[in-house]
Amino acid sequence: MKKHILIIVIIVLSIMLFSRNVTIYYTQAASSVYILGDFTDFKPVSMDKSNTGIWKKVFNLNEGKYKYLFLVDNEKILDYKNPNTIYYNGELYSVLTVESEETYIPSINDGIIGVVKHNVERKFINPVKPGEIYLSLEVQKNDVQDVIFIGNGKMLKKEKLIYDNSEMYRFHIFTPSNILKYKFLIKDGKISLEYPENYYFEFDFDKPIIKYLNVPEWSKGRIYYQIFPERFRNGDKNNDPKYTNNWYGPYTSSSLGSNGFYGGDLEGVIKSIDYLKDLGIEAIYFNPIFESVSSHKYDTKDYLKIDPHFGDEKTFEKLINELKENNIKIVLDGVFNHSGDEFFAMQDIFRNQKNSKYLNWYFIKKFPVTKSADSYLSWWGYADLPKLNVDYYGVKAYISSVIGKWMEYGIDGWRLDAADQVKESFWEKFFYPLVKGINNKAIISGEYWKDSTRFFEYPAFDTVMNYLFRDATLGYAKGGSASNFVRNTNSYLEKYPPQVLNSLWNMLDSHDTSRVLTELNGDINKLKIAVGIQMTFVGAPVIYYGDEIGLDGGKDPWCRKPFPWDKEFWNMDIYNYYKKMIKLRKEHEALRYGEYEVLKTKLGALVYKRYTDTDEVIVITNSRKIPVKLNMKLNGKYIDFFTGNEVNSIDKISGLSIQILIRQ
Template sequence: MKKLVFLITIIFSVVVSFSANTSFLYSKEATSVYLVASFNDFEPVPMEKSFTGLWRYNADLEPGEYLYKFIVDGKRTIDFSNDKVTAYKGEIFNVRTVQEAYVFSKVGDGKVKNVYFDNQRRYINPVQKGEIYLSIEFEKNDVEDVELQANASSVQKSVIEFNNTILYRFHIFTESEVLKYRFLIYDGEEIIYGFNGSEEFFEFDFNHPIISYFDIPEWSKGRIYYQIFPDRFRNGDSSNDPKGTYSWNGPHNRNSLSFGFYGGDLQGVIDSIDYLEYLGVEAIYFNPIFEAQTPHKYDTTDYLRIDDSFGNDEVFSNMLKALHESDIKLILDGVFNHTGTEFFAMKENFLKQEKSDYLDWYYIKSFPIKKSTESYEGWHGYADLPQLNNENPKVRAYINHVIGKWMSFGIDGWRMDAVDQLPESYWSALYENIKNIDQEILVVGEFWRDATSYFEDPSFDSVMNYIFRDAAIAYAKGGRSINFVNTTNAYIDKYPPQVLHGL
């Protein structure tokens, strides 16, 4: 590999000031190496040998031309990697030209304006022990190419262009416990970029990762998902139909379709497994199935009970067993940001008012507490859906208890409702709790926009891919194909690669 003496001006994404640091390098084996240069009146100064074998001397220099050469094991020699030379006092010296620190981006000029690489998942993305994605980013039209030098068994490179930057991503497999790596930047010459902008190798210790491992369950990748709204899917047991259940065959009207019950239940799912297999269904996401007053069940009254109109724990267990026998996974809807007004904590607030033990489970505004958002916060202003105070440790403990119960049945995943209603710190803590119970549980968030930040800690394995939904609908309505491509590429390029096959 060619080792060059070079000048590179770097701006880290965590640093706001520019620095012009000139590195003099000597790459051959030697016992001692000194630098003789005009910037220090040609007095020999010792160069330091790094663990990579490179000899280096760094100096902050003003723009201009400088003469230099080396003393290697007592013998004076020029730098043969630099063909710019001149004679001075009867001796040949190399010439180093130091440019202004700030330069505009230009491919092939040997100057790199900005380097973006720091401790965030965008750049350092460990998947599991021995597997990691490393990315480095530059302004467009600033470098020709980038390669990775590492103690890796496999390296795959991809290049991703954004509006103003270009990102080089390397998918790495290694058998080493400590990955040593540095980037080779090509821009008219070869520039070695390593730890702290030097030629030293970066190190990633798989036993002590600086960023947490993140991978989604293998079973979830590329799987075909099917959503079931239980009340409207299939009535398999008419004995549990709610009073006033509408006929499956109609007639239908706006009121019946919006607020009516149609008798769908879990037995209906069991009876339809052959049909689901015929469709190619490999996983089912259920809308809420816990006890509630409405057909949609988002107004939960008891998270620990299957709604009577759907069945009971035994029927649920039978359904789960039947689905698993057909290799169909089951994902439950976790509506943990609000409850119904008949939930036990809110019922006690109505009953005991100021003396209730559950006032801090919600956001109470005034007394007496009435079924009104003048008395308490409601989800999107709906009094039927009082907003839970998820910052309360007792609320968190209750939700953990709920999650633990249903995971004990052997479910395969959770779809978390309305995640933008709660801080990311809440979801990342809940995610950790779930994964501590079972790493193979899929955790999906309902989020309608760019979800990149949710994958940083992370908070979710995946999100409901509404960005794709919106792009597909817009295209189906006659939109331009380029708009569809740009919209979908926006998240494909930004999300961690391991997420994409589970969206």
């Protein structure tokens, strides 16, 4: 009995000595905020809202690392202020580090160097291709004066990234050597510490410890156009579905839904190439074009066949050839998480039940198998979208034949649907090397709506549909603060591998969201701000068909209305603005792949520049109605892109406006 009492006393004393109160804050506007993590047994705990609108909760925690998420208005989100994350049990969590009160407090010039990190992960060792690599060293915030690269390589660029609790020194290195030998010199006060002290790190480019991530050069800063084929243009009446709705409406949710058809096809795209070229488009991302019974084509019936209502392989070949003649790249939608229920393997299971040789192609729950989510796993419980078992060799063999066939035609890449619902190992170990083995200049873009860092680690993709950009830009254009925009975009700009950034698919909407014009309540000034940012920001703009002529529409299916080719229905102000901004982007290398620097944020006013050694563009926007005084002197001669006037200073920016300055 005494022994048990002693143990209890020791436990209580240890909690008193080594635990501390930790306050966690959530500062965004919300109706309800909960926190869940391993210190709450992953059960939501309500946070308290202060009079100033800040949410907080105090926990008594021991020293260590803790995983957590916020539950904001019933949606799980990461702590945007915390750059430290970990992937655990199928989800990405923020990581909280609790240290004892006696922990060293960093201070520059004190001659003491705290925690230093250079681990074997892409965050620190990021090879692009033989001879080119990014190397990073992480130190505590406000702890050291400088970090210097030492090694047998040429430093092309050095940058310092500042996070909440740490600083990252990143070096872009080129070397002619097969083996790069390097170390870091850390300076603080009178102390100069070599890290490591008595030897050099080595990176063997012939045997890289981390795989290369070399994003195709052509994709950097390129202007994409997303086409939903069934609704873009009807170029061949002979292949129309039996029941085709009137192209110009009236529209209903039923007519625009998966069983409603309007007759758009590949011939329509061919007949629109002059239009796309005049607009300035340089690449097309097609929603699925393979045989399917629906209008959206995400329920594939035959991956090896062009949908008959879109045309045939001759039409496809003609399309490819004409696009290539005009230097327009082609990216197809790959739907490999699930097939349609009319796919031959699923049909065989329906017919032969337990005797089917395709049982391992899916995740069968029970017999008899009927068209029901109770019978097999499916995408979000939709019985017509049975989930494929991509680990099974038969499925992999089939997908290999699909990839091989269409890449033989000369397509330039794949956009991968529902990427996060497929095992990452499938993308990393099978799909990525398969595609790159056929054409290492092909682009692979994953559909993921959140922080995509993990998909670049091994890697799985070259780029992603950048919904983080969309959220930040629309949030700003609706009247959000400039500082929020910077923080939200920096959350990925400072985290993703640098070679990825100029190829990120920066979209404002898609076939899965409300149209940008509708999202901004029809306000053209706000639209111009959003589009202006899209066309001048780091990444590759993706225009959803029809946005450029003012097509509106709410969430699916209203965002999938046919493109009105009668110019009577076009908003020419929006169209001319798109053309002007696209032309600006194509004429300035600074906007395609230049550096990015925020010059000022004040209320709704945002000022940033894009620049190279020979080109510079400054963007000034104000998301709010009230003008903002900026009082910024410019070092050099600039011309206002919209007025042609010379500008020497930025005294103020009008409400709901955008100004673009080009250095002369």
